[in-house]
Amino acid sequence: DAGVIQSPRHEVTEMGQEVTLRCKPISGHNSLFWYRQTMMRGLELLIYFNNNVPIDDSGMPEDRFSAKMPNASFSTLKIQPSEPRDSAVYFCASSFREGKGYTFGSGTRLTVV
Amino acid sequence: DAKTTQPNSMESNEEEPVHLPCNHSTISGTDYIHWYRQLPSQGPEYVIHGLTSNVNNRMASLAIAEDRKSSTLILHRATLRDAAVYYCILRALKSSGDKLTFGTGTRLAVRP
Numbered sequence: 001d002a003g004v005i006q007s008p009r010h011e012v013t014e015m016g017q018e019v020t021l022r023c024k025p026i027s028g029h030n031s032l033f034w035y036r037q038t039m040m041r042g043l044e045l046l047i048y049f050n051n052n053v054p055i056d057d058s059g060m061p062e063d064r065f066s067a068k069m070p071n072a073s074f075s076t077l078k079i080q081p082s083e084p085r086d087s088a089v090y091f092c093a094s095s096f097r098e099g100k101g102y103t104f105g106s107g108t109r110l111t112v113v
Numbered sequence: 114d115a116k117t118t119q120p121n122s123m124e125s126n127e128e129e130p131v132h133l134p135c136n137h138s139t140i141s142g143t144d145y146i147h148w149y150r151q152l153p154s155q156g157p158e159y160v161i162h163g164l165t166s167n168v169n170n171r172m173a174s175l176a177i178a179e180d181r182k183s184s185t186l187i188l189h190r191a192t193l194r195d196a197a198v199y200y201c202i203l204r205a206l207k208s209s210g211d212k213l214t215f216g217t218g219t220r221l222a223v224r225p
Contacts, residue, residue, distance in 0.1 A: 031211075033212065033213075035215075042215060042216075042217055043157070043200075043215035044215075045212055045213070045214065045215075048212055056212060091156050091157070093156070093157075101147065101149070101159030101162060102149075102157070102159060102213060103159070104156030104157050104158065105156055106155065106156055107155075107156050
């Protein structure tokens with residue numbers, strides 16, 4: 001089992017550019033979560049999906065952020081346009097809804113300059 | 114979401130037991146108690162969870178108070194690799210889905 005796979009591991013982009021982060025959850029998991037971590041705000045849940053359907057997106061900061069899960073094995077988090085305050089580590093996690101724990105990916109470190 | 118309270122930081126000596134406390138006085142009957150840890154430069158990692166009874170696994174033990182208003186994560190022999198931020202989280206499974214809300218956690222330092 002390769003675990004939750006995120007790409008890219010690091011992304012440096014200029015303000016105003018579009019950024020797309022990718023996540024492949026563990027096969028068979030039916031819930032997927034996007035978190036953001038900064039020193040100031042800690043780990044924040046942005047959005048989560050259950051069976052590919054967005055359940056709660058109340059943590060998405062603003063309209064510049066969007067997330068999709070077109071199938072059970074892939075999700076994207078897009079920021080358009082990106083701003084320096086979006087700089088953070090973005091984590092994807094997956095789980096069985098009724099299961100034990102979440103498995104997190106290694107994260108994508110995003111720097112917007 | 115019910116809230117948890119943890120000390121900001123703790124220190125331990127290598128090869129000694131560590132007891133990490135967590136208070137959750139507003140816990141509801143259907144809330145599970147989960148513990149995660151985050152090692153430096155890594156994503157959070159599931160450690161253990163429980164509902165009412167004490168739990169043991171290869172990583173740690175979880176002791177839950179009888180009234181469930183507090184719990185303690187026990188690392189039986191701390192190693193340098195256990196230095197991490199430990200999060201105590203209440204997880205409510207709802208028909209509409211569930212989510213983990215992370216607090217600030219306890220930063221554990223392990224002295225050689």
